[in-house]
Amino acid sequence: MNFSSQMKINSVTAAEKVLLSAYDLYLDNKTFSAEDLIVKCWEKFPQDFSLKGYEKYPNSNSVLLHLMNKNGALLKNGWITKKQAKIYSISDTGVTHVESRLKKSNTSSYQTNKIEVPRQMLINLKGFLATRVVQEIINGEDHRRYKFVSACSFWKISPNMTYPEITTKLNNVSTWLETLIDFFNRSKKDFINIDQNSIIKRKSLDLLINANKHFLKKFKTDLDFIKKIRPNASRN
Numbered sequence: 001m002n003f004s005s006q007m008k009i010n011s012v013t014a015a016e017k018v019l020l021s022a023y024d025l026y027l028d029n030k031t032f033s034a035e036d037l038i039v040k041c042w043e044k045f046p047q048d049f050s051l052k053g054y055e056k057y058p059n060s061n062s063v064l065l066h067l068m069n070k071n072g073a074l075l076k077n078g079w080i081t082k083k084q085a086k087i088y089s090i091s092d093t094g095v096t097h098v099e100s101r102l103k104k105s106n107t108s109s110y111q112t113n114k115i116e117v118p119r120q121m122l123i124n125l126k127g128f129l130a131t132r133v134v135q136e137i138i139n140g141e142d143h144r145r146y147k148f149v150s151a152c153s154f155w156k157i158s159p160n161m162t163y164p165e166i167t168t169k170l171n172n173v174s175t176w177l178e179t180l181i182d183f184f185n186r187s188k189k190d191f192i193n194i195d196q197n198s199i200i201k202r203k204s205l206d207l208l209i210n211a212n213k214h215f216l217k218k219f220k221t222d223l224d225f226i227k228k229i230r231p232n233a234s235r236n
Helices: 014-028 034-044 060-068 092-102 119-130 132-138 148-155 163-187 202-218 220-229
Strands: 054-058 080-084 087-090 191-195 198-201
Touching: 014 034, 014 060, 014 087, 014 092, 034 054, 034 060, 080 163, 087 092, 092 119, 092 163, 119 132, 119 163, 119 191, 119 198, 132 148, 132 202, 148 163, 148 202, 163 191, 163 202, 163 220, 198 202, 202 220
Parallel strands: none
Antiparallel strands: 080 087, 191 198
């Protein structure tokens, strides 16, 4: 059964339909081209992504508009990430939106201490938790002393990225933290097994949440400056 039969299509926005199509491609191959997405959108939602009067042909502009519009939901929410020219993937935030909001399924098990999330998200989460700045904060370093370069390391961004790329990274961090919050709240446990070799305690998660909030507030001017000089999805 596909997503179309699991939800009320009328309640799903056009951007979410593009996201659902991207998710189907993501399940088969982690990356996909703009052309792949155009065809998948047309196959999955022909009424929305066909040329007017020519239903047997996809309307590429109706899909590309979502991929290129810096104020559209795909980029504004950080659902889609651009890997290289015309090659895309879904961010962890996008996957979470599909699986928890559109598909309305819960991927985490709350009966055990082990978190269960999509494999790529688990890899990304482990990478985040392993960074030097994150480990320092978990081990008691005062996050208020950090400068912008350390916050960039925390978010895994660089100042030469475009603002949509940075938005995706920021939203991914928020998604990872919110996923862990939800697990702790539902399981009522004091720690989570990320995998066989690592755990995270609720106290450590609280430290990371506070650091993220502080960084977003302290370095808002820096992020706004990047948004001003590089607002578009492409550096070109």
